[in-house]
Amino acid sequence: MAAFLQKLFKSRKPTAPDRKTASRAQPDAVPAEDKRADLRDEQLQALQAAPTQEVAASLAIDGLTADIRLRAAEQLQGAELLQRVQKQAKGRDKGVYQLVRQKLQVIREELTRQEAVSGTIATLISNARDQAKSDDTKLYGARLDTLLNQWAAVESSATPDQLSEFLQSVHRCRERVVDMQAARVEEKRQREQQLQRDETLALMAQTLEDLRHQPAEELASLASLDALQKTQENRWLEATRDTQVEKQQQKAYEASMMALRNYISAIRHITQAKESLLALSAALELEEANPEDRERALILLKEINWPQGFPAPALLEPARKLAGKPKAPIKANDDLKQQQASADSLKITLDQLEDALEAKQLKESRQLLKTAQQYFKALDHRHSKSFQARMQLLTAQLRELTDWQGFATEPKQIALCEQMEHLAEQPIEPEAKSERIKELQQEWRDLGGSSDRTLWSRFKQASDKAYEPCKTYFKAKSGLKKANLAQRKAICAELEHFVNSADWNTIDWKAVDHILQTARQEWKSAWPIEFRDNRQVQKQFDELLKKLEAPIDQEHQKNEALKRAIVEQAQALTEHQPLQEAMNKAKALQSDWKAVGITRHREDRKLWQAFRKACDEIFARRDTERSEQQQATKEADTAAEALLQQVASVNFDQNAQALEQTATALRSLDAAQVSAVVKERIQREKQRLSQAVSAQKLKAGISEWQTLVLVRTEGEAPAGGTFPDKWTALAESVGELSDQELVIRAEILAGVPSPEADQQKRMVIQVQRLAEGMGSAEKSDDALQSIEALVASWCIQSAGQPADPSLASRLNSALDNLITN
Incomplete structure (x- = not known):
């Protein structure tokens, strides 16, 4: 590596002997130029091969060309290497020197920012811990919200342990908030109950x-x-x-x-x-x-x-x-x-x-x-x-209490001193503590001060001690102003980048509106700030807002025009017929309304009110029709109720013709107009009338049968044409039975007991009926038809033979039982 570095970074200026050799060997100039080009190529290859920081630092100092030295300096990261390169480049390479200096400034600013964030995190954790332990419940929820908002800005920089410690304190704070809310709810319930008791007693007394x-x-x-x-x-x-x-x-x-x-x-x-x-x-x-x-x-x-x-x-x-x-x-x-x-x-x-x-x-x-x-x-x-002595005693006690009240000022002032001393020891948020200090000082003034200088000095010293951390806080607040200024500059930079790079033809307008609102909120949150420093930044922010609001306003106007058109369509539907079609179109317009993009809040509210009014008018027509239908139903119910009362007063023992007339009157009612309850009552009355008519017809028919039964006791039978046509077939279906058996069978069907002498015979007949698959479980219609067949056999098959009057009486008694049942 050392040989490579020596070869790569050998001096660009030849030594003296080399110069002499060069002067003596002029023909070798072209090969020396080739070596220089080879060296430049080697240095470029070294930069492209992701060199180490040491290699990049050497290239930034001894690179063959300014471009190589700048490219090498751009790859430097560590503050120590940057400082070394800056020291060596000073006075030799201005470009490298400025670049390295800027990178060092960025690193220093980042370190400063990290230290500030770390300090903020530690302060917020401490404040959250103090908030969880604090006994001051004034503005408790607001102070907790302030802590959470401040934490949100630095949460990403917190360690897991710091995050856990902060969240534990917040959890305890929220539990206290819940407890305070529950206490307020309980107090409200107690007051409401007291009010209800007082009102109850007052109402009872008045009654x-x-x-x-x-x-x-x-x-x-x-x-x-x-x-x-x-x-x-x-x-x-x-x-x-x-x-x-x-x-x-x-x-x-x-x-x-x-x-x-x-x-x-x-x-x-x-x-x-x-x-x-x-x-x-x-x-x-x-x-x-x-x-x-x-x-x-x-x-x-x-x-x-x-x-x-x-x-x-x-x-x-x-x-x-x-x-x-x-x-x-x-x-x-x-x-x-x-x-x-x-x-x-x-x-x-x-x-x-x-x-x-x-x-x-x-x-x-x-x-x-x-x-x-x-x-x-x-x-x-x-x-x-009896009350005189008690009145005098209580009056004297009140007078004594009034006298002692004059001595109550000093204890109250002592209590204020104790409260102020307690407040001085409490780790409360500075602004809340400052407000509480002012309140206690006002209470002291309301008591008129004190002539006891010792007591006043005690209160003054406690006040100064309590306000001491507030001084530090308000002093530190100036540092917050600088941080807020930096925050506002960052907001301007982000807005400027967004405005310059946005494609307004395909942009998401809701996202743009959200960005605009967020920028305003963050700008407002970056407060307090020094007024003088904020002038230029505020001007830049206002200009960027204008650039951002211009296309948003155009989009607002376009969408508001669409909503106006929807309102006009809805207003046109208020008189549209048929109503169901108007309602369906109104529902479709409501969907169209939701699909329209962003609008101004105030204008949108006006348009929505007009649209809602038109839709309400459309659906109010449906309610009106329903009301008219309900009124028609009510009138029909009233008319039906009157007729039902008449039907209720009808005697069902009347003849069948009168009952048929009443049933016809019921059938004339329009069942489609009346309510379900009245319709059910009408149906029940129709059924009752129908049963009554059937009963009257049955009674008339049985009475006629009884007459024919008695005719046989006189030894004569009416001509065959006087009997009903179906009786001949019915009589044949019965078979050849004696009068006694006919009567017993009729008594069995009618549920009438037979005389003691015929009990044995009756039992035999019942067994025979069971064997034939007949029994007591016969339907009423089948039993009536069976009895009619027995009467037909009595009158037709035994015609001309006088019947026993006692048997005829028993047969008619069985028929009477059918009428009563």
Whole structure:
């Protein structure tokens, strides 16, 4: 390698002896030039063969040509070699010297940047750790978001351990955020429940007050009161679920609800006993009351148990008179009621005042005392006497609390000192800490300062100590301005490269719009920045934005024109017929709308509102048609309901002709117009009428059969033409049977028991029927046809032979059973 380097980098200037030899041997000049060309070729080949850094450094210094030296210098990477080459090239090769110097500057800037990033990463990790431990919850979520945004810019440069440590702290911070959100939700739920309880108590109190002023001539609505009771019970149950309720509030609710329940119970008993009360009133007016009426009145009054404090209904007055209980004067009762209500309110207020005084709540105590005094003044002497001593005691306690309140300033100032000293020890974000320092200082000023210089010095020293890290932060903020300036220059460079290299004919406009928005956001994020340094960069950024916005504006205008055309088409469809075609076209326009490219937000919103309005009008026509259809259905249901009520009043025992007329009226209804429920009712009524008609026809036919059955008992038979045509075939299908067997078979089919004497015969016939594949499971139509065949055999095959009247009676009884079943 040493021989190769010596051969490759031998001096371009010949030594003195060489010059002498050259002067003596002039004919050898051409071969020396060839050697120089060979050396240049060897150096070029060495550069093309990816030489080592040492070889490249030697070529950068001793390369035969300036081009070789520059190409070799471009391949140098290490700072140490670059410094060595720079030192040797100084004064010898300006091009190599400048190139190496620039590369060294880039390396130094990269090292500086890496150090800054490393410092930022360490600071962010420390801040995240401090944030996870901090007790200051003010702007907690905003501070966490700031940390995350700052971390996103340096995350790619962090090591796995640094990333893990930062994410662990962030995880703890997010857990605290979730806990704080849960606490706020729980607090909101508690407030909502408290509001619901207060509203429930207020509504109950107002309802009871209204009932106390209810006129004696009117009876309160039982349904309304019952609904109110159930609603408020459920409301109170939800308002007290999983929460602590004050005893006084719970007692107030239970007292109000008990009074309401007693009142509802009394109203319910009056409603149930209304007829009895009216009867007692009539007996009293006719002066026909007897001891039994008085006893009955006593029982009713006891059952009703009308609550005290409420005016009794006039309906109870006759019962009271009969029972010997005259009606109490309403006015006196109202006065007594008001006094009692004021006394109850005063007692509750005094209890609340005692609690407030024990809790040292001066403002609340003053308000409660004022309210109590108002209630106390409303009482007469008899009712106020029992509260006088308690009022005096609580007034004195409030006066004492007011006196002590004047000594509360110093403890509060001591507390502010302690808070400031605690704040000085907390690793909080400087800006948040600065804000908290200002708040505590304002609270100190609100207290009017302090004449105690020692206390003031303590507060001042704590303030200065707490603000010390903030000074460092705001000083370091100037360095941040420089970094933001560099960031803005980089944004300008990237935008300029994009604008110059973009192909506007095939470009993705959504991506361009996204780049524009991102550039603006990143430009805004690079803040704070020094105003003077930002002037030139801001000017460059504005010019690049204009170049980028010009083609975007053209694309906006083109797309907005397309959307205007879509709006016009939609507006034209508002009157288009048929409606279904208009709706289909509107849906297609909605798809076309989505396919249009980018537009300006404000203009797009206006166009969208116009397009949406047109589409709403189109689909509103469908709703109108549906509404008209529903109205037609409603009218048809009303008409059908009237006819159904008439059908319901029809007696199904009427003759078949009347029932057929009713069925014809039902069939005249347009089933296509009515609702499904009414249509089903119509179908059921048609079926019932059809069954009734069939039953009437069956009854008429059986009555005719019974007449023919009795004819045989007279020994005569009607002429063959008087029987139905099918009877001859039916009679032949039965075969030769005796009258007794015909009757027994009819009784079996009709489910009628036979006499004891014919039981053996009946059993034989039943066995025979089973053997023939017939039995009790015959259908009703088959059984009726079988009985008709038996009647036909009775009348035709045995014609001319007198029948036993008892057998004829049994046969007709079996036929009667068919009618009843």
